[in-house]
Amino acid sequence: MIKLTFIEPSGTSRQIDAALGTSIMQAATAAGVQGIAAECGGACMCATCHCLVVEAPAAGLPEMTETERDVLEFTSEEMQETSRLTCQIAVAEDLAGTVFKVVGR
Numbered sequence: 001m002i003k004l005t006f007i008e009p010s011g012t013s014r015q016i017d018a019a020l021g022t023s024i025m026q027a028a029t030a031a032g033v034q035g036i037a038a039e040c041g042g043a044c045m046c047a048t049c050h051c052l053v054v055e056a057p058a059a060g061l062p063e064m065t066e067t068e069r070d071v072l073e074f075t076s077e078e079m080q081e082t083s084r085l086t087c088q089i090a091v092a093e094d095l096a097g098t099v100f101k102v103v104g105r
């Protein structure tokens with residue numbers, strides 16, 4: 001388990017426990033983080049798990065795949081430099097302390 005922080009659309013900051021091996025999206029939805037609809041279930045198709053990385057881990061996040069980038073480029077919420085689809089990032093020890101801002105409503 002690692003700790004992750006999410007800033008919900010309301011501005012509420014929530015720290016959650018995330019199990020290793022799940023995705024960031026799965027950890028967030030399991031913890032009831034608001035604003036992550038995850039409509040495609042993690043298939044990298046809907047972009048409703050879109051978050052901005054507010055504080056990245058020292059080692060950085062895993063590289064974005066071309067598919068993730070393509071989906072982000074066609075979302076209704078404009079892609080930003082720190083945009084990520086949280087279903088495409090696996091929870092790993094070196095992500096402890098990462099802070100995400102939820103883009104959804």
Ligand code: FES
Pocket residue numbers: 025037038039040041042043044045046047048049050071085086087088
């Ligand atoms: S849950 Fe649909 S793209 Fe992440």
